[in-house]
Amino acid sequence: MSSFKNVLYFQAGLGILANMFLLFFYTFIILGHRPKPMDLISCQLSFVHILLILTGGDIWLTDIFESLNVENDFKCKATFYINRVMRGLSICITCLLSVFQAVTISPSTALLAKFKHKLKKYMINALFYIWSFNLSFSSNRIFYVGAYTNMSTANQMKVTEYCSLFPMNYIIRGLILILTTSRDVFLVGVMLTTSAYMVILLFRHQKKCKHLHSISHLRASPEKRATQTILLLVVFFVVMYWVDFTISSTSVLLWMYDPVLLTVQKFVMNAYPAITPLVQISSDSRIINVMKILQSKFH
Structure with a gap:
């Protein structure tokens, strides 16, 4: 388990560094260098993913709160609420990115x-x-989470070392699950629809370019690269999000959290915010050009 925790640390550290790089890069672009319409969305997504990783377990904000002598109850409510808000923002902004790229092309x-x-x-x-x-949307979660106490496990469900979910009415629990699922199903449906639309447009464009014997122009198209990047992110997001959602929903419905399952969920939950900036960095020609310039200066 300790080795897997080291993997979580590495994953989180890599994700935070990559997202911070993107956040500074897009902020610099937005403030002064004729930004593309998508830069504002990408900047927001990087900021959301930094907070999502920071609140994705016991290891980051918990340490910060402890150094500030913040009470456990406030610490749990704050981290849990921020994490839920950021998870919602991650799926919403990814969906927005997909929709606006479909409009762009x-x-x-x-x-x-x-x-x-x-x-x-x-x-x-x-x-x-x-x-x-x-x-x-996530404000109701504040009332159902708090510091772990020595009460019986029937009255609370331990979700981290310090925090637990308190019992809630079956109707309220079901209502929260239905609302969250409805939101996620709708947004994933929109993402898949716009992704299918973009795939069709790319296929038609490629067919037309082959007919005109100008396939080299298609390969060099920034729009095509951006679209392929977003399609990759959408597919990866959908897979990771639903694995995470299945684990968390099952745990809440059965009112039990297995420590091993919780560790796996943390890894899955941080996979998308950690991989996304790496994909964006490797596919953005502006970042690649900046790195080439820096490389040439150091050599």
């Missing part, structure tokens, strides 16, 4: 093309509503 004759000229305005409004929705 839509041909001028398509129905979605009419949204292109107001993309930035729609994006800012969408991000505002997404943050507002998730901050309020």
Whole structure:
């Protein structure tokens, strides 16, 4: 178990460093270098993933709170609430990224093309509503989590070393699960629909380019690279999210948490926020060019 905990530390450290790099890069781009419409979404996603990793277990914010002598109950409520909000924001912003990329690459004759000229305005409004929705949606969790006590396990479910979920009415528990599942199913459905749409557009474009004998132009297309990156992120997100959701939902319904299962869930939960920035860094030509310039200077 200790070796697996080291893996979690490595995964979390790598994810935080990569996301911080992206956060600073996109902030720098947004503040002064003619940002692309997607840069604002990517910047938000990096920030969300940093907080998601920090609150994804006992090891990060817990240590910070202990150094500040913060009470366990407040510590549990704060970390649990922030983590739930960030998980919701992660799926919402990933969905938004998929939708807006579909709009961006839509041909001028398509129905979605009419949204292109107001993309930035729609994006800012969408991000505002997404943050507002998730901050309020997860607020009920504050009342059902707190510091672990010596009460019987029937009255609480230990979810970390210091925190536990308190008993809740079956109706409330079912209602929370239904609402969360409905949100996630809808957003994943939107992601899969826009992903299928983008795959069709790429296939048609590739077929047309082959016909025109200009396949080299297609390979060099920044739009195609960005679309392929987002398609990869969506597929990876859907797989990881539902594995995580299945584990957490089963645990809540059965009112039990196995320590090994909890450790596996932490690994799965941090997989997407840790891998996402690495995929984005390797596929963004601007970052690659900056790294090439820095490499040439040091050599």
